[in-house]
Amino acid sequence: MIDLHYWPTPNGWKISIMLEECGLPYRLVPVNIGKGEQFAPDFLAISPNNRMPAIVDHAPAGGGAPVAVFESGAILLYLAEKTGRFLPTALRERYQAMQWLMWQMGGLGPMAGQNGHFLLYAPEKIPYAVERYGKEVDRLYGVLDAQLARTGAYVAGADYSVADIAIFPWVRTHRAQQVDLQKFPQVQRWYDALFGRPAVKRGLDLGKELRAPALTEEARKALFGQTAQSVREGAHKAS
Ligand SMILES: N[C@@H](CCC(=O)N[C@@H](CS)C(=O)NCC(=O)O)C(=O)O
Numbered sequence: 001m002i003d004l005h006y007w008p009t010p011n012g013w014k015i016s017i018m019l020e021e022c023g024l025p026y027r028l029v030p031v032n033i034g035k036g037e038q039f040a041p042d043f044l045a046i047s048p049n050n051r052m053p054a055i056v057d058h059a060p061a062g063g064g065a066p067v068a069v070f071e072s073g074a075i076l077l078y079l080a081e082k083t084g085r086f087l088p089t090a091l092r093e094r095y096q097a098m099q100w101l102m103w104q105m106g107g108l109g110p111m112a113g114q115n116g117h118f119l120l121y122a123p124e125k126i127p128y129a130v131e132r133y134g135k136e137v138d139r140l141y142g143v144l145d146a147q148l149a150r151t152g153a154y155v156a157g158a159d160y161s162v163a164d165i166a167i168f169p170w171v172r173t174h175r176a177q178q179v180d181l182q183k184f185p186q187v188q189r190w191y192d193a194l195f196g197r198p199a200v201k202r203g204l205d206l207g208k209e210l211r212a213p214a215l216t217e218e219a220r221k222a223l224f225g226q227t228a229q230s231v232r233e234g235a236h237k238a239s
Contacts, residue, residue, distance in 0.1 A: 013169035017203030034219030100163035148186035
């Protein structure tokens with residue numbers, strides 16, 4: 001059995017989608033990041049970066065002690081290796097999938113995260129930040145569109161892979177990011193194809209009842225004022 005430490009956000013969806021795609025049994029352990037539960041000592045022992053998702057595999061390959069993994073990209077690779085699914089074995093295809101997974105982890109995810117922050121959550125509009133991240137997200141969608149035109153199928157080639165599973169949840173937020181998919185026809189084609197997958201739907205639905213309708217003052221404090229001190233205290237005393 002796998003424990004999935006999770007909250008329904010784009011980074012969380014990557015793993016709920018992967019688990020559903022692989023048909024692996026798992027148990028949901030909610031981490032309410034708006035209430036500061038990412039600083040609970042038990043959670044930090046698994047995920048020292050105080051971010052979800054994280055997993056604990058109680059039945060790892062080869063037996064032995066449970067294996068804990070944090071960082072969604074590492075979790076996707078772990079689950080792909082465990083199941084032999086969604087990561088090609090041939091050298092060239094494998095590194096296509098790897099590099100687009102890293103592109104998501106180092107590019108699209110962080111940039112879209114900042115874009116969303118300055119569009120939706122910043123207490124005042126900061127035009128420079130909105131423009132900076134808006135343009136970068138636009139550029140990244142252009143890169144993705146061109147890649148999908150090259151493959152004519154999935155991000156890393158002919159086969160659906162961990163790269164698609166990592167990228168899709170962030171593209172799911174395109175409206176909030178003020179990205180018009182009509183500008184990116186290949187992304188639109190790919191997005192519609194993935195959205196039609198039952199496992200993707202189940203992954204997106206996991207824990208949707210947990211989502212708060214709006215960002216509360218408590219959540220704002222837990223999420224947006226963190227410093228090294230927050231980590232040292234192991235609690236959301238971030239302000
Ligand atoms: N690079 C990390 C990012 C994870 C991440 O940013 N998770 C957010 C939710 S989408 C979180 O846990 N936020 C809690 C916080 O900011 O304290 C990954 O891909 O796993």
